[in-house]
Amino acid sequence: MKKAGKALLYLLLCCTGLFVVTFVIYFFNLDMKLTSKIEPLLLKHYDRIERDQHL
Amino acid sequence: MAVKKSGKMVNLSGIKGDIRYGDLYKPGGKVRKRREWRGVKDTLYDYSRWLGIMMTLGKFVAKPRNVKAMFRYRWMANYLAVPMMVDRHTQGLRGEYLRMCHTEQDLIIIDVAKLLDNLFRGDRRIGNDKEFSDKVVLVDENEMTAVMMGFPTLKGLSRETPSTYVSVLLNQHAAEHYIDVAQEYGLAGDVCPMPEAEAGVSIDDDAPVLGKCAIQCNTTCDGSLLGNGVISRRLEKEDGIPVFQLPAPLRHREDDVQEYAAEEIRRAIKFIEEQTGEKWDWDYYFECARRVNVATRCRNEWLDMNKTAYPQVFGSNLALYTETNYMAICGKVPEFEKADRRLMKLAEKAYRKQKMAAREYRHRTIVWGVQSHFYMDFLVWLLNCWGIVPLTDMLSMINTEMIAETDTPENREQAYYDMAWLTENMIMRNRTHGGYRVLLDELFEFVEEFDADMIILWEHITCKALDGMHGLFEEKARERGIPLIWVDHQLFDPRVISRQGVRDQINTYMRTVMQEEPLDPTLEILEDDNSW
Numbered sequence: 001m002k003k004a005g006k007a008l009l010y011l012l013l014c015c016t017g018l019f020v021v022t023f024v025i026y027f028f029n030l031d032m033k034l035t036s037k038i039e040p041l042l043l044k045h046y047d048r049i050e051r052d053q054h055l
Numbered sequence: 056m057a058v059k060k061s062g063k064m065v066n067l068s069g070i071k072g073d074i075r076y077g078d079l080y081k082p083g084g085k086v087r088k089r090r091e092w093r094g095v096k097d098t099l100y101d102y103s104r105w106l107g108i109m110m111t112l113g114k115f116v117a118k119p120r121n122v123k124a125m126f127r128y129r130w131m132a133n134y135l136a137v138p139m140m141v142d143r144h145t146q147g148l149r150g151e152y153l154r155m156c157h158t159e160q161d162l163i164i165i166d167v168a169k170l171l172d173n174l175f176r177g178d179r180r181i182g183n184d185k186e187f188s189d190k191v192v193l194v195d196e197n198e199m200t201a202v203m204m205g206f207p208t209l210k211g212l213s214r215e216t217p218s219t220y221v222s223v224l225l226n227q228h229a230a231e232h233y234i235d236v237a238q239e240y241g242l243a244g245d246v247c248p249m250p251e252a253e254a255g256v257s258i259d260d261d262a263p264v265l266g267k268c269a270i271q272c273n274t275t276c277d278g279s280l281l282g283n284g285v286i287s288r289r290l291e292k293e294d295g296i297p298v299f300q301l302p303a304p305l306r307h308r309e310d311d312v313q314e315y316a317a318e319e320i321r322r323a324i325k326f327i328e329e330q331t332g333e334k335w336d337w338d339y340y341f342e343c344a345r346r347v348n349v350a351t352r353c354r355n356e357w358l359d360m361n362k363t364a365y366p367q368v369f370g371s372n373l374a375l376y377t378e379t380n381y382m383a384i385c386g387k388v389p390e391f392e393k394a395d396r397r398l399m400k401l402a403e404k405a406y407r408k409q410k411m412a413a414r415e416y417r418h419r420t421i422v423w424g425v426q427s428h429f430y431m432d433f434l435v436w437l438l439n440c441w442g443i444v445p446l447t448d449m450l451s452m453i454n455t456e457m458i459a460e461t462d463t464p465e466n467r468e469q470a471y472y473d474m475a476w477l478t479e480n481m482i483m484r485n486r487t488h489g490g491y492r493v494l495l496d497e498l499f500e501f502v503e504e505f506d507a508d509m510i511i512l513w514e515h516i517t518c519k520a521l522d523g524m525h526g527l528f529e530e531k532a533r534e535r536g537i538p539l540i541w542v543d544h545q546l547f548d549p550r551v552i553s554r555q556g557v558r559d560q561i562n563t564y565m566r567t568v569m570q571e572e573p574l575d576p577t578l579e580i581l582e583d584d585n586s587w
Contacts, residue, residue, distance in 0.1 A: 026102050029142075031109070032086040035135035036587070039085075046129040051260040055240050055285060 063442065064364065066411040071097065074414065076146055076439055077577025085585055086139060097149050104157045108138055108164055115168045120182045124175040128261055133222040133229045134171075136587040137164060140225050143432040144371050147439040151405040152412045155368060155398055159376040162394050166379070171217050173210055177265035192327055193269035193296065196220045196253065197279065199481045200385045201474040202270060202301070202323045204347075205340035209333055214262045215253045216383065220428075223252075223547050224375075226587045227429035227554065230547040233259060242281065247517050248547035249428070250274075250282030257286045268330035269298045270323055274484055276520055299326040305488040307479035316475035337462055340470060343386030345460040347477070350380050353395040355455055357402060361446045362505050365409050366419075367402040370434040370445045374426070377451045382482050415574055417442035421505060423449045423498050424513030424521055425483060427544035430554045437511070440558075440578040441565055446505045449513075452497075454480045487520035495524055499531055510539045511561070515546050540564045553584050 025031055071094030073079070079087045090105075092098055112134075115121055125131045141164075145156045175181040177188035190208060194200055196215030203211035222229035233255030234248050240258050242251060256262050269290055271283045287298040301323050304312035324335055354377060357368035376398075384391045420437070422445045427433060437443040458473035459466035479485065486494050502510060512528060515521060525541075532539035542560045545551035562579055565571050573579050 022106065023102060026090060026105050027092075027098075028089050029087055032136070032139050036085040039132050039135055042125075042132040042135075043129070045126060046132070049127070053236070053259055055258055055288075 064411065064416040066414050066416075068410070070147065070149060070414050072149075074147075074575065075577045076575055077579075077581055080581050080583060080586075082582040083585055085587055087142065090142060091146065093149055093153070097153055101145065101153065101157075104141075104161060105138060107161055108141065111161075111165055111168055112137060115172065118172065120175050121172060124171070124178070124181050124263075127180060128218070128263070129232060129259075130218045130222045130229060130256065130261065133226040133587075136225040139587050144375070144435060146432065146435050147413060148435075149412075151367075151401045151410060152372065155372050155401050158394050158397050158401070159372065159379075162390060163375070163379050165390075166384070166388065167217060167221055170212060173212055174214060174217065174263045174265065177212075178263035179265060181263065188265040189267045190331070190333075191266040192331065193266040193290070195271050195274060195283070197249070197274040197382075197481070197483070198270070198272040198301075199382050199478040200387070201477045202320060202327065204343040204386060204474065205324070205335040205337065206327065206331075206333055207336055207339040209327070209331060211387075212266070213383065215256070218256045218262060219249065219252045219547070223428045224431055227549045228587075230255075230429075231550060233261075234548055237285075242285070245517050246278030246281055247276055247515070248278075248545060250276075250278040250280075252547055254282040254285040257289050262286075264294050264296075266296050268327065269296055270301055270327070271298055272301045272303060272478070272481075274481065276487070276518065278517070297330060299323055301478070303475070303479045303481075303484075305484075307476075307485065307489050308493065312479075313472055313475060316479055317471040320471050320474045320478065337467060337470075341460055341462045341466075344458050344470070344473070346386035346389070346392045348457050348460055349392050350384075350386070350395050351454060351457060353399050354381075354451070356399065358447060358451075358455075360402060360406055363406075365406055365411070366444060366446055367405050367410075368398060369447065370412075370438060371431060373451050374434065374448050375431060377453070378482055381453055385477070413438045413442060413444075413574070415442040416444050417571070417574070418509045419444050419446055419505065419507045420509040420511050421446060421448075421498065421501050421507045422511045422513070425487070425515040425518055425546065426450065426513050427515070427542075427552075427554075427557055428546050429549045430544070430557055433554075433557060436558065436578060437561065440573050440575050441561065441571070442574040443509065443511075443561075445511070446507060447501070449486050449498075450482045452501065453482055453485055487518070491524065491527070494521070495527055495531065498528075499535065502535070502537060508537065510537060512539055512541050514541050514543045516543055516551070517545065538564075538568065549584070554586075555581060555584070 072092040081088050093101060141160050145153055148156055176184050177191050191210045191212050194211045194213050196213045200211050219230055230252035233252040236259045237251045237255035238244050271287055290296040290298050301319055304316050306312055360367045361369050380391050420443050434445045437445055454477060459469040542557055543552055544557055
């Protein structure tokens with residue numbers, strides 16, 4: 001019974017922690033702030049790709 | 056000039072949470088400072104939908120071939136901005152309106168993710184699944200996919216939808232590179248930048264290569280024909296993919312063109328059967344036709360609601376969903392029928408409660424012409440900044456008729472005419488072609504029907520089909536004493552007219568002619584030139 005209670009408590013703590021972390025990412029737009037930093041790197045990479053460019 | 060004035064409507068329930076939306080923008084930034092606070096219930100709902108979008112994106116990148124494609128195709132970088140596109144369209148929305156927007160946008164995201172996954176699966180450079188590729192029929196982005204309604208075992212895939220159409224919705228600068236490439240190779244700079252960008256993707260060797268055959272349509276304009284020529288040349292001569300040209304009549308309201316239009320549909324179906332070895336399936340066709348009718352019935356009801364004092368499915372909630380559901384889906388995806396029904400429930404609920412989507416409704420407008428694609432959330436801005444309700448837009452005013460949906464010998468013959476009718480009445484072309492009646496006269500009929508007190512007329516500066524009627528629109532508006540605001544833009548290219556350039560045209564008119572102050576002054580001027 002005690003073990004089950006403890007497991008439930010851990011589960012609750014994990015869910016709360018996950019909620020807090022993801023909600024902070026969501027609300028402060030951290031996902032978009034991160035991906036906006038990735039975009040210029042990708043664009044540089046695309047410029048280096050050899051292409052069969054023609055009409 | 057006599058000006059028709061309407062009484063403003065005030066939302067007595069108010070709007071929970073943030074109401075100064077301009078404060079969320081970071082001047083000159085690519086993304087916003089933070090997401091909107093919508094009160095506890097709606098913020099948690101929006102958060103849960105954001106988690107859902109993250110799951111969709113996570114599943115997509117879990118496949119190695121999709122990661123490989125991310126590093127191969129330039130336009131894939133725009134998909135980094137998917138969550139922000141949803142944020143832009145949900146700005147200021149609460150309750151049922153927020154739920155409608157997510158019902159549509161989340162489904163569209165899932166559908167586009169499936170499209171990308173399928174493209175890369177068959178792509179000779181990425182997945183190279185030959186067996187799958189042989190079941191693919193390529194279609195234009197701006198093409199009614201009705202001819203695929205009887206081929207359950209084939210996939211009608213559009214390369215242009217994810218590479219240009221959706222990309223520009225995600226990132227306003229997405230098409231600039233491809234427009235420049237097309238013009239470097241001598242293509243004219245004064246054609247519509249949409250087909251020009253699509254041609255640019257092909258020239259830049261940046262289109263997935265797959266499919267057993269392709270269908271192109273004489274969609275809307277000179278630019279479209281130009282782009283199709285460039286793309287089909289590469290498809291046929293280099294990739295070995297035969298292309299069928301489906302020429303739908305331009306004078307689509309005339310009875311004497313319908314037989315010819317139906318014959319072209321028969322020829323297109325025969326072409327697909329010959330190329331793929333698959334046979335037309337009438338059971339599947341009528342199943343899709345039934346779903347097309349469900350979508351049409353729902354859209355008709357939403358438009359009827361929008362004629363009352365309490366419009367419910369309007370603005371980008373109407374425009375973006377209609378474009379996807381009508382043309383690209385065309386009854387083939389059952390999930391969209393479920394979404395239609397859910398949207399209808401939400402709309403009816405909000406209508407019964409006489410709900411409003413903003414703090415105030417000051418004007419009721421019909422938005423006409425071809426909208427600036429790089430600023431699709433302009434309709435949301437209109438509502439939030441000036442309290443102007445975009446009741447409907449030109450691209451949402453498409454087919455309202457039911458098509459035959461039961462399998463009888465007569466209906467099998469009628470079906471060719473129905474598919475032809477849908478194809479002739481594709482989004483945009485059903486208004487930009489067909490004569491002054493469909494473009495000019497019907498606009499003013501809609502103004503009466505919807506009890507609009509204002510017209511916002513997009514002037515897509517390289518769209519010759521519309522520009523020629525400029526003076527006639529003004530003359531009719533003057534006769535009726537209805538304010539008409541011209542808004543210039545260049546569809547896919549914000550370097551010509553920026554988002555602020557678009558907003559300034561409304562701001563100037565509202566302040567000088569209408570002598571009004573904005574509902575949310577923080578939205579009047581935004582430094583969003585660098586924004587996605």
